[in-house]
Amino acid sequence: MPSNNATSRSRAAKGSNKPEALLALYRQMLLIRRTEERLSQLFADGEVPGFIHLSIGQEAIATGLGAVLERRDTIASTHRGHGHALAKGVELNSFFQEVMGRETGVCKGRGGSMHVADMSAGMLGANGIVGAGMPIAVGSALAHQVRKTGGVAVVFFGDGALAEGVLHESLNLSALWELPALFVCENNGWSEFSPTSKQFVAPLAKLADAFGIPAETIDGNDVEIIADTAGRLISEIRKGGGPRVLECITQRVRGHYEGDAQKYRDPAELKDRDKIDPLPRAASRLSVLGVSDALLAALETEVMAEIDAATEAARAAPLPGFAAAQADVYTPAGA
Amino acid sequence: MAELRYVRALNQALSDAMAADPSVVVFGEDIAAAGGPFGVTRGLLEAYGADRVRDTPISEATIVGAAVGAAMTGLKPVVEIMFMDFVAIAMDAIVNQAAKARFMFGGQGSVPMVVRLPHGGGVSAGPQHSQCLEAWFAHIPGLKVVCPASVADAYGLMRAAIDDPDPVILVENKALYARKEDVPDDLPAVEIGKARIARPGRDATIVTYGAALYTALEAADTLAGEGVEVEVIDLRSLQPWDEAAVLESLSRTHRLVVAHEAVEAFGVGAEIAARMADIGFDELDGPIVRVGAPFMPVPFAKTLEQGYLPDAGRIADAVRKTLA
Numbered sequence A: 001m002p003s004n005n006a007t008s009r010s011r012a013a014k015g016s017n018k019p020e021a022l023l024a025l026y027r028q029m030l031l032i033r034r035t036e037e038r039l040s041q042l043f044a045d046g047e048v049p050g051f052i053h054l055s056i057g058q059e060a061i062a063t064g065l066g067a068v069l070e071r072r073d074t075i076a077s078t079h080r081g082h083g084h085a086l087a088k089g090v091e092l093n094s095f096f097q098e099v100m101g102r103e104t105g106v107c108k109g110r111g112g113s114m115h116v117a118d119m120s121a122g123m124l125g126a127n128g129i130v131g132a133g134m135p136i137a138v139g140s141a142l143a144h145q146v147r148k149t150g151g152v153a154v155v156f157f158g159d160g161a162l163a164e165g166v167l168h169e170s171l172n173l174s175a176l177w178e179l180p181a182l183f184v185c186e187n188n189g190w191s192e193f194s195p196t197s198k199q200f201v202a203p204l205a206k207l208a209d210a211f212g213i214p215a216e217t218i219d220g221n222d223v224e225i226i227a228d229t230a231g232r233l234i235s236e237i238r239k240g241g242g243p244r245v246l247e248c249i250t251q252r253v254r255g256h257y258e259g260d261a262q263k264y265r266d267p268a269e270l271k272d273r274d275k276i277d278p279l280p281r282a283a284s285r286l287s288v289l290g291v292s293d294a295l296l297a298a299l300e301t302e303v304m305a306e307i308d309a310a311t312e313a314a315r316a317a318p319l320p321g322f323a324a325a326q327a328d329v330y331t332p333a334g335a
Numbered sequence B: 001m002a003e004l005r006y007v008r009a010l011n012q013a014l015s016d017a018m019a020a021d022p023s024v025v026v027f028g029e030d031i032a033a034a035g036g037p038f039g040v041t042r043g044l045l046e047a048y049g050a051d052r053v054r055d056t057p058i059s060e061a062t063i064v065g066a067a068v069g070a071a072m073t074g075l076k077p078v079v080e081i082m083f084m085d086f087v088a089i090a091m092d093a094i095v096n097q098a099a100k101a102r103f104m105f106g107g108q109g110s111v112p113m114v115v116r117l118p119h120g121g122g123v124s125a126g127p128q129h130s131q132c133l134e135a136w137f138a139h140i141p142g143l144k145v146v147c148p149a150s151v152a153d154a155y156g157l158m159r160a161a162i163d164d165p166d167p168v169i170l171v172e173n174k175a176l177y178a179r180k181e182d183v184p185d186d187l188p189a190v191e192i193g194k195a196r197i198a199r200p201g202r203d204a205t206i207v208t209y210g211a212a213l214y215t216a217l218e219a220a221d222t223l224a225g226e227g228v229e230v231e232v233i234d235l236r237s238l239q240p241w242d243e244a245a246v247l248e249s250l251s252r253t254h255r256l257v258v259a260h261e262a263v264e265a266f267g268v269g270a271e272i273a274a275r276m277a278d279i280g281f282d283e284l285d286g287p288i289v290r291v292g293a294p295f296m297p298v299p300f301a302k303t304l305e306q307g308y309l310p311d312a313g314r315i316a317d318a319v320r321k322t323l324a
Ligand SMILES: Cc1ncc(C[n+]2csc(CCOP(=O)(O)OP(=O)(O)O)c2C)c(N)n1
Pocket: A079, A080, A128, A129, A130, A131, A157, A158, A159, A160, A161, A162, A188, A190, A191, A192, A252, A256
């Protein structure tokens, strides 16, 4: 079993004559990127209500994980969860319809961007409460263990959530019970308007080590490394190895939420963005593997067509009715 | 018929539910090997195994949060928070996660879980081990709240709570654990949301729940000696509560007192009083009077706690007041 990035690299390199796997990853990242760019525009135009947190620049993490998870696996996500939802298999049309507050949205327009969930896809919900996904994933992992589903529960969380007490409780409990759980930290260096360095003193890997949980810290903008590492960790977990921690170092390209003027942030932080951005990185690797620019352009057209169609379908979709929503606080009798 | 203790009825209900449904799991602090701080879960580990009956570390937020995730992934968890007071640490999982999931996710699924919360004073447990906080939960759309007073209801409401597809807060009064009653051998589940007339009467209605039921019955005995026949209604469920049963009783007695052990201000009684003042206004021949604990923390010393807890004298006075 490969245990470091060099081996992961060589495995990816083995695919040199077969770029299909990376192409699929690239396409998924592209779909998330273009979806969020569209949402940014729709938000600016007043077509997306509330507030939205974009994961632009961080798509490789959701994509790499999504590629190695199975339908039976479950994920708990965060306020910045669009990518997680799409990569876990939430359907694009019902996703757009949810974020745009439509009756036909995956959650009937009741939750919006911060609460996208799809139980049939094992997506247990984005979450408006920082850190709340961790115990939910622990419980989901418990269910996988007790019910012997063979599934794994994954929780995505930001570096800001390191300071929440439930992280420590959840690491402890999952180690204690040897649960099939993967903790994925998307460390983008920012917790809302504050740098992580002013929020938390302990490196996550050391923290995990204290609980006896194997942890790895990797480049969170290299989708191949992420998919390889995640694939290996998930298979260790699935075999009964207990929990794992995966920290992905990445960058938040946009503000904390759309409309954030980011006065607190030095723009120089993003000056090397093109070298870091997971999409151009994957694209240049694809050309090394012999994928033509024309093929990438065709992918772009295809993805944009899907997003255009999803946008139009959402615009045309009905708005939710109040009475039906109010009647759905509890499970109807006999259901 | 057999004599059964309240604590044993809860235990039997847990055991029967676990036998009937392999997806029922139980976890909490000291509930497995030690059988629970009050003995409610005694014997479950031996009967159902370490996979389904688990001791947890002292991590209330994660105990309840994990129940939410487990319920979303096919289990029916029943979790215990050792004293209701400690639930303050687990409020996010109950209020923002469990209560919201069904609605917020468009009715895709429900979250079938039970959170057991022992409440109540009278045992000199002091300000952080005695509170009755049920109104917090009754205020949250998406939660159900039940509070059994009788031994039969301890069994029946536990079964109903576990069977319920939505999150249920099961409030157990610590002072009732040792209570004994003769009950039929085959206890039924009790429908959530249905009250029970614990004592019929024609002159006034006392609505109550939990351990305060017995205080109210004591008051009713006293008043009977004065020629006043009081009807006592045991609510059993606080959310949803049996508005129809209360209104029906009020329409016969025309006088209403609401009594509970919880702090009177902003409590369950306030909701019932306000609702009856609205839909039962034409039936009322006197003021609706509430009896609850005073607006102060639960004190420790015996003399202080005696002064704190609503007693039969105060409930009887409330009835006299509404009859005056
Ligand atoms: C319990 C809680 N506290 C505070 C907030 C407000 N808040 C939302 S996101 C956020 C920052 C989270 O940072 P991080 O976990 O690193 O995620 P990122 O936004 O960087 O993806 C804060 C403080 C919240 N939603 N929930």
